[in-house]
Amino acid sequence: MKCDVLTIFPEIFTSYLNESIIKRARAKGLLDVAVHNIRDFSSDAHRTVDDSPFGGGAGMVFKPEPIFRAIDFLKEDGGPRKVVLLSPQGRPFDQSIAEDYSKEEKRFVFICGRYEGIDERVKTLVDEEISIGDYVLTGGELAALVVIDAVTRLIPGALGDERSVEDESFSWGLLDYPHYTRPREFRGLHVPRVLVSGDHREIERWRRKQALRKTMEVRPDLIARMKLSGEDMKILSEIEASSGEDP
């Protein structure tokens, strides 16, 4: 994934982009992120990027000119770009958008809003508006990092073990199954016996059952959207029959 980020707080990105999987993906050339300060594209000595709203009302609005200039600058090399505005009014971000973005050939431009938002005319430059959830953040920086993080995990070679991506929540349309590590017993809490049985078929079935159970409990909407196999249907009826019992 190649991307440019437009923000008035570039330092927010420094720490997150220099840790863990994201840091390694950048070192391997799988992720290329350039962060640009929108104030560098303002035209006055005060580096102004905002102004009061026409029509009155609370707060300030991002002026159009610095953002238009920043995008003109980024497009100077003639390379194809996909311009994404982070916004609570955008398409809800999910794993399938992350998958599409991980295969995107174009270089992304992520615009991080602040204040009351951005002058509406900036949207003539935008290919897609993305929201990371039904709540309002102070700025688009966290949202841009969420998108960059979720997409990077899906780039082949970014994770140490590619099976991590295959097993994660949403990859099969379900939430993830529970995970355990050593010790086998801790303060009277035991690891489920099946996981230490060495029976890989049984382990796989147990994990599928737990994933189906968890998803049914907290995200029944995901189950409703899934194509269930015959085995899944069988597991779901077992879960229903045993409801109220321990897993």
Ligand code: SAM
């Ligand atoms: N007045 C705007 C509204 O009600 O839709 C909210 C502006 S918000 C305080 C400032 C900026 O934070 C937005 O321009 C956007 O870039 C970012 N932002 C806030 N919530 C977001 C969300 N849920 N997803 C993505 N970006 C968000």
